Amino acid sequence: MRLSQLFARTLREDPAEAEAPSHKLLLRAAFVRKLMAGVYTTMPLGLRTIRKIEAIVREEMDTAGAQELRMPIAIPAEPWQQTGRWDAYGDELFRLRDRHGRDMLLGPTLEEVVTPLVATEFPSYKDLPVNVYQIEWKYRDELRPRFGLLRGREFYMKDAYSFDRDAAGMAESYQVMYDAYLRVFDRCGLDCVIVEADPGTIGGGINHEFMALADVGEDLFVRCENGDYSADTEAATPKIPEAPASGEAAPLTEVETPGAATIDLVATALNVSASQTLKTMLFKSGGETVVVLVPGDREVNERKLSRLYFPAPIERFEEADFTAGGYAKGYVGPQGLPEAITVLADHSVRVGTDWVTGANRTDAHVTGANVDRDFRVDRYEDLVEIREGDRCPIDGGELHIGRSIVVGHIFQLGTKYSEPLASTFLDEDGTAKHYEMGCYGIGLTRIMAAAVEQRHDEHGIVWPKAIAPFQVAVVMANQDIPEVTSHAERIYAELIAQGVEAVLDDRDERAGAKFADADLIGYPVQVTVGKRGIEAGTVDLKLRATGERTTAPLGGAAEAVRALLASAP
């Protein structure tokens, strides 16, 4: 490709709207252009990179035995109503009606289409297992689309769906995909961690996220310092603490704490650390009251709490609930709670003694509150938000929190979709059974952005060779000199003839602008043909990843480029 013709105008300045490095650089280097919030046109350079990622994903899916098909983007609402997601998705679903008034939606994920399809086509146990996938654009009407391709409203995704006779088969199919995912991200040059994750609105049971490490990542995860455990922060469980050292417990004493209705205020007033206080949180679920106890320096993880009550919703007390129940808001303690109320406590509460907590009377607290003697705990559960320095559940090592971008997510769904969609196969014993399913997503546009987050410098993008839009840029540095243009043209032609994806920078621009653009777009190898080099009988080579510069003889330039490219990451 000659850059004088390429439909790609680079931008000198960072676009004002862009915060994340990948957003800035993919705009500046003309890989994408914004059409509306969270919706982008993929420009020729961006499309080349996307197609390379797509080819890698397709190869690994095919190798893993999955079969490609393609489902529509605008799909009927009925099966979504059957599974309950038509309502559950809320405003995140792009909804529309056709001319006959039929409800439709733009699919964010396709379980509701693929499950009945497989049930029609492969209705016998003899047909199983089967795994089908597609690579297609998806839609989610994000409240706050941001960071360019990282959180868009339109995104390019590979979604695969496995169908098995039983749970053991599902687990096998899952493992095959897990392994294929490792290969995909490795081939795309991404530095990833794999974590146990929260099932969110899709799952099911076991599921894993493939997280590309990145400072701008919105997805937090924890990793043990010893590398034996990682999980997303929503799902991470810290080590359950040992039983407490037994010692003399202090007496329960009521103290006046006027105005100290928060943990910070009461800790200051009584000169204790926040971790010595006991936070008593009130929730309601199905008309009942649930009390949750955590140390005052910890936060309740409401997702974990929700999972205990799923599918019933559980909500925090509102002002009116405190009033109705006669609770002194800000001064509630677990002492003397009636039996009808469930008292849950985090495991960490078990090891504490002599807690400071509310006295159930405005402007008063108690000190020396001890489990069993002064208050009841019905059940200990994992209920806290994980934090830096918590202990690993496997070996007790220190947990560290990192930021990342989720580029893949795989789920063991079981019969979560086949049941409401009444999708069954006939098993060997003649009975109809629900398919045991798995689903497996990879965000292709996210991979492109995550790769830029991981590989860029102050000059631009540093593409891994496998997904660079072109491998080599041949830069004509002094275009007014006929010898420069003729040698550059020859080297470019040789590279093309040898199957190297090269561009020729033949634009009517000064050399500095060409070098800057080559760095910005991030071709793995640059070769410069200029006046001085011609005089010395050489060309200049540069490896973008390291910045390393070398020269090669004019006549052997193409071979030198190929050797350098072979060494590029």
Place this chain on the structure above:
Amino acid sequence: MRLSQLFARTLREDPAEAEAPSHKLLLRAAFVRKLMAGVYTTMPLGLRTIRKIEAIVREEMDTAGAQELRMPIAIPAEPWQQTGRWDAYGDELFRLRDRHGRDMLLGPTLEEVVTPLVATEFPSYKDLPVNVYQIEWKYRDELRPRFGLLRGREFYMKDAYSFDRDAAGMAESYQVMYDAYLRVFDRCGLDCVIVEADPGTIGGGINHEFMALADVGEDLFVRCENGDYSADTEAATPKIPEAPASGEAAPLTEVETPGAATIDLVATALNVSASQTLKTMLFKSGGETVVVLVPGDREVNERKLSRLYFPAPIERFEEADFTAGGYAKGYVGPQGLPEAITVLADHSVRVGTDWVTGANRTDAHVTGANVDRDFRVDRYEDLVEIREGDRCPIDGGELHIGRSIVVGHIFQLGTKYSEPLASTFLDEDGTAKHYEMGCYGIGLTRIMAAAVEQRHDEHGIVWPKAIAPFQVAVVMANQDIPEVTSHAERIYAELIAQGVEAVLDDRDERAGAKFADADLIGYPVQVTVGKRGIEAGTVDLKLRATGERTTAPLGGAAEAVRALLASAP
């Protein structure tokens, strides 16, 4: 691919809902499955064929210098409001609103997105010409989706857009695409005619349709028996007839014709041919009355009429208009019309004499009506629907009507979109000018269906080699015999190793079902390994296109298959 695993269950019976051969066969052979009216899931076999068509289209576009990008499917309404198509498209547009209440649509064509994009990226005459394209799914909410992929509500389309400095440049870009289109359809194995066409709601001026001949085609076209003229029926203009032979004109005579309010009735009542009667049609446009005269045996082509009045709409008289104007409906004639009314007549009216037409009084007609003497014609135009046997405008040869499927349509748009979208470039003389545009569409899903319409027989599809999902089927005819399976496996493995796209029919089915499916799916070459062949040391080969059967030695089967495949159409 082993057919025991392929996600493709063929159907023995024609699906009840399918009328067109391509619809029946693509369903039966498991290329597509219906999700809702006019919306289909593309199954693995279908996707392979679509990808082959896509690769051909992409190669020819790239060769022609067009650059691929990719635009979103759900797009903002604003630019569509600017060009007026938001209203003009009516119910055919799939419309939706995002969570913030912003109007959006699913794009049926992308001029409104690409034009401002090019204006931002390539704002100088030095950047031109440029031609960009994409291959992406499009949406049109057809009132009556039918014939499967032939008239779907979701369809896969290549759309290219050229941008030039001036009309001469546009014409050059147009010609390049025209030539590329010839290559695309030729490589896909389609029998096409190219016709001048009606611009419809997109165009502009000059435009051509590429029509694949097919009995079920909804698009009619005419072709001169001498091959020097073709056009779609909406645009076709018959030869303008010679001046009439002068002769003695009959006197104008009023006759009673009770109840004869139609051409047929009056022709019968007066014992003349319909062609001797003069049809007087009343229209209104912008408050004025327009009278259109055509011979009684011809129909007014209202599209042609509309073009004369464009952009003002022109509509047929309704009941109330007849009453208000005092016209005797069914008995109107052109005699004595006031000057304020425009009288248009088809060229064919010029050559007629002694017309029978309405007497402007209920239950009465006149005979012997002659132009100029008895009534006025303000203007002669081409106003009739073309019909079989009309004369070619070039050489007077006989015109024949054929049915076809439009698989490609190219337009010279001029500034039709760049003007309302205020998309300009800076020309060499420093002035801002509107881009001269062309747009170029190819229906990929339609190509797949049209190929089936053109190439099928009572047993199934006969794919052209270039777009067959697989090239060769290796059929194990007697799967219970170990020698059959081992030879079939070996031949299959050899073909795969030699890069031949082969399937192995290793399903637990009787041989007859396998042969039937191989014919139905339409692999260009079938090779059968069976008991009798093994005993004779041979395999059976069959060329699907001709049905021709041969044998080859067991050991040289792969080579024989490749030779036969090379000869396949």
